Amino acid sequence: MPKIVDRDKYRQELLMKSFDLFAQKGYSSITMRQLAQEIGVSTGTLYHYFPSKEALFLQLSAELERQNVMNFLAEAGNPPTLKERIESLFQFVAKHEDHIGKQTLLWIEFNQHQDWSNSGIKEKLQELDEQTISELAKYMQITDRAIVDFVFNLLYGLILRRLFGEETISYSQQGALVGKMLAHHLGEDT
Amino acid sequence: MPKIVDRDKYRQELLMKSFDLFAQKGYSSITMRQLAQEIGVSTGTLYHYFPSKEALFLQLSAELERQNVMNFLAEAGNPPTLKERIESLFQFVAKHEDHIGKQTLLWIEFNQHQDWSNSGIKEKLQELDEQTISELAKYMQITDRAIVDFVFNLLYGLILRRLFGEETISYSQQGALVGKMLAHHLGEDT
Amino acid sequence: MPKIVDRDKYRQELLMKSFDLFAQKGYSSITMRQLAQEIGVSTGTLYHYFPSKEALFLQLSAELERQNVMNFLAEAGNPPTLKERIESLFQFVAKHEDHIGKQTLLWIEFNQHQDWSNSGIKEKLQELDEQTISELAKYMQITDRAIVDFVFNLLYGLILRRLFGEETISYSQQGALVGKMLAHHLGEDT
Amino acid sequence: MPKIVDRDKYRQELLMKSFDLFAQKGYSSITMRQLAQEIGVSTGTLYHYFPSKEALFLQLSAELERQNVMNFLAEAGNPPTLKERIESLFQFVAKHEDHIGKQTLLWIEFNQHQDWSNSGIKEKLQELDEQTISELAKYMQITDRAIVDFVFNLLYGLILRRLFGEETISYSQQGALVGKMLAHHLGEDT
DNA sequence: AATGAATGAGAGTTCATTCAT
DNA sequence: CATGAATGAACTCTCATTCAT
Incomplete structure (x- = not known):
């Protein structure tokens, strides 16, 4: 004591x-x-x-989100091409899959709790998430919002499915795929 | 009888x-x-x-999954190009977003329940999911597993994020994007 | 079971x-x-x-109040003079002191609970009490509200003080006193 | 020192x-x-x-009781007739109703706490109350214990009932009533 | 003397499940 | 077959009190 x-x-x-x-x-x-x-x-x-279990959980979520971005930016380096930067992101997630997977689970459960529908808590959490994504978008130097969403939809879906057992899907493969496609796609548009 | x-x-x-x-x-x-x-x-x-709440829920999940595929195949038609077939899938999800979203949530919550780690229930659920995906893959005439996963990762991620408030992301836009990219990608590879 | x-x-x-x-x-x-x-x-x-401890308690209170009046009217007889009717009331209380004392305590505690300030519960309870008093007033054939209050103030005070240890005060003595005084008082006014 | x-x-x-x-x-x-x-x-x-919450509360009660009597004797003056002295008492209570009401509530709650049944605390509290009453009796120059009790029963009952919502009962009216009755009663007896 | 972090038993309440009817 | 009363362990949260600093 x-x-x-x-x-x-x-x-x-x-x-x-x-x-x-x-x-x-x-x-x-x-x-x-x-x-x-x-x-x-x-x-x-x-x-x-x-003050409550809920508050404890909320503080934990905020803290985790903060650390995540920090760690990524510290580890990621700054490769020259978009493809490499995307692959760097997927690699980071792969490397810390356990940690990030758990966080994602918490984030999901948080969002599910309907008791919190009217408390403004979800909005806080959403904002937290938006922040993270926009910071990562900045890192990847993607400005088109649709493309940003494309990448993160893919990433979240991948995390989710691996989380629930589809462990044959690979981060590096999917990362390479989206990197390549985006390079083509953006290359053609410009 | x-x-x-x-x-x-x-x-x-x-x-x-x-x-x-x-x-x-x-x-x-x-x-x-x-x-x-x-x-x-x-x-x-x-x-x-x-026999239990759990069993009731499992049976419900199976039933829903079954109906979903059925409905999709009935509604989807059979467009000639891959791009169109993918867009058809995304449109279907968009149209039934409410229903499918709720199902996805149930599926997630189901997967989270750790009490069921050793009961083989998760495996059953996973199998259910695999079945669905493989049927849809057949419909879309994609044989490369990585590509199938790519599409479904994107789709799941999209559903998930819209579910939790990111309602600015649009099904049709993302569907069009992946359709276009895949067309390029596969076109080039072949 | x-x-x-x-x-x-x-x-x-x-x-x-x-x-x-x-x-x-x-x-x-x-x-x-x-x-x-x-x-x-x-x-x-x-x-x-x-549904809750509170509800249980409220229902109990209502039931007790109901039984009390019923019992009193059944036991009290119907003496001709006011003095006797008042003494009859005090005697009834004396006879069932234990029971009535306990009820009074509950009634007090009920009223004290400030959580229930805004729930309309106190109002219900108060109404219950008013009903009891007005029925007893009818029995005693007193119509002047001030006199009714006089008698019941005395009675409640007496119950309260005996409850908390002043056991030397006697119901019959105080009943006789108020009976006599009221007889004089009302006799003069009429 | x-x-x-x-x-x-x-x-x-x-x-x-x-x-x-x-x-x-x-x-x-x-x-x-x-x-x-x-x-x-x-x-x-x-x-x-x-030493404990209980002790703190007991000391507070004693202090309050002490101050109450003191204040009353200071404010009350010394009218010549019993009726006036009684009315003076009722007026004092009316004037400080808020304060005295709260004290009464505390006193009641104190008495209710059954944990203290064997600790001699209730006895102390009772003694405190007796002291107060006997001092006030001396002030009013009433020697007959039954009459003293009569007045204080009435007063406590009145305080109690007003406390719990019967705010139509008035101190001055009830004070006048008991003053008048007592004057008659004692006048006749002597 | 003064602080406030730490304790842990115990409060009201919920809910999947059982089983007498 | 169908019912719903009954169970009791487990939940979140509270609070008088202790004691290292």
């Missing part, structure tokens, strides 16, 4: 410790008791730092 | 009546009591026809 | 069985679990018959 | 600052945290000055 020095830092710590459990079991399956037990604190402590 | 037919027919009826509720609230939010009440039977009756 | 024949009858039964516990411990001290255990059912059953 | 004075003085201060919150929410609804926050200290500090 040591006294905590930095409240916000400790909150962060709790957040990160709770990620694995949320990811493994999903938002509604995990209970606050399990969460507390696994983290090694009491439920009371959890509620001392977060 | 006729008894069995009646029994199965009634089961079907219960199934279809339960779809709306499942679609509206999601698997875990709906309770067996609500389900029974809405359908107009007792919980006991529900359990008489289905 | 026998099947219950008459839902409403059984609800009544549960209500009456719960009275003692509520009375002994007060509304907020008693838990639904204790209540269920003592009655000999599960918490689930309690919630099967009553 | 001066330390002790300071300590007690601070305790007093905390006590008075806590009154409003207790009065607003009632004993069991208010939490020690809220109390501390509102007062502007930590929960630790609260527990440094009072």
